[in-house]
Amino acid sequence: MKRVIVLAPSRDIEHSLRSAAEDAGFESDGQPLPPEFCSALYRDPDAIGVIRATYSSFAALTCRNYRKAGVRNILFVLLDKQEAHPGPMSLILRCGADDVQPAPIDRNEFMARLKMLARRGVYNDHLxxxxxxxxxxxxxxxxxxxxxxxxxxxxxxxxxxxxxxxxxxxxxxxxxxxxxxxxxxxxxxxxxxxxxxxxxxxxxxxxxxxxxxxxxxxxxxxxxxxxxxxxxxxxxxxxx
Missing domain, CATH: 1.10.10.10 (Winged helix-like DNA-binding domain superfamily/Winged helix DNA-binding domain)
Structure with a gap:
């Protein structure tokens, strides 16, 4: 069973996203800090990493740094709606994210997108x-x-x-x-x-x-x- 690992700005948001992931049939885990999140992804290369970001600059830099560090996992970014404009979202995708959606996101849509990303497989940008x-x-x-x-x-x-x-x-x-x-x-x-x-x-x-x-x-x-x-x-x- 694939695992979803969540990086979120608060415990409440983390628990909400983990609950939805588990209802979609995934195991889940949460990491409070980007370095621990990165280490967890390294340990489980099949896991999907969910990044709940308040600022687009943070999301873009995090995705770019993880890709440069050799993280191959699928990365799904949920970006605060006030930041979720076409320009910043495109930048986050260019920096290595596999999907970017405005947040908060509908629970059913989040579950459906997790399943879609799981079918897609691992990140292959440098295969x-x-x-x-x-x-x-x-x-x-x-x-x-x-x-x-x-x-x-x-x-x-x-x-x-x-x-x-x-x-x-x-x-x-x-x-x-x-x-x-x-x-x-x-x-x-x-x-x-x-x-x-x-x-x-x-x-x-x-x-x-x-x-x-x-x-x-x-x-x-x-x-x-x-x-x-x-x-x-x-x-x-x-x-x-």
Whole structure:
């Protein structure tokens, strides 16, 4: 069970947020000071960190410092409404937050967003994915290797990140839709087939013709870091 760790300016706010997290099915903990909060996140890299901030400058600086320190956890910032303007909220996101919402927040919305963030997985801003013939920097979408370069769109890179986090396991289209959109503003499921097709075309070229994204019929798609060779049933001639 995932844990939610809360950093809040008062015990009352902390207890309220922890209570909502527990009602949403999470374990919860609270830390009164940013250093202790950071240490708790280090000890549990799968936990979601909730930062209840009074000032946007504090939230931005805290997120930036945690990311520079190597904190990989999901960070969910709740910012006082008087500070929750587009500019400051965008800055907090650029500093490493995964979601920023005005506070106080409706209890049911808070619970729903926690579940969405839990489905999304760990923070991947600096994920490096090694393949047989190239390396993908997930932050920039740049793929380099063998003197060649390619660029993945943001959505293509997120598909690759979802597959690479669980190599060798087939992810269904529904799982990939969850990783990409978290249930919000979802396009049609066929977008996954389109993204996989474009992703494969770019990566095959960078890996010397080797395909590292495999279709598992009836189940979905999976990342095979060393690539894979097609297998044919006995007594069936391989296509020329």
């Amino acid at each position: 490096i994915i090694q393949m047989p013939g190239c390396v993908l920097d997930a932050e920039t979408g740049n793929v380099e290797g063998g003197g060649k370069k390619q660029h993945l769109t943001t959505t293509e890179a997120r598909v690759m990140m979802a597959l690479a986090r669980e190599p060798e396991r087939a992810l269904s289209k529904d799982e990939l839709m969850d990783r990409l959109y978290g249930g919000e503003d979802e396009p049609e499921r066929k977008i996954i087939d389109v993204l996989i097709c474009k992703l494969r075309r770019k990566l095959v070229e960078m890996n010397g013709g080797l395909d590292v994204v495999e279709t598992v019929w009836g189940r979905g798609y999976r990342f095979v870091p060393k690539g894979f060779e097609p297998r044919y049933r006995k007594n069936v001639r391989a296509p020329r």
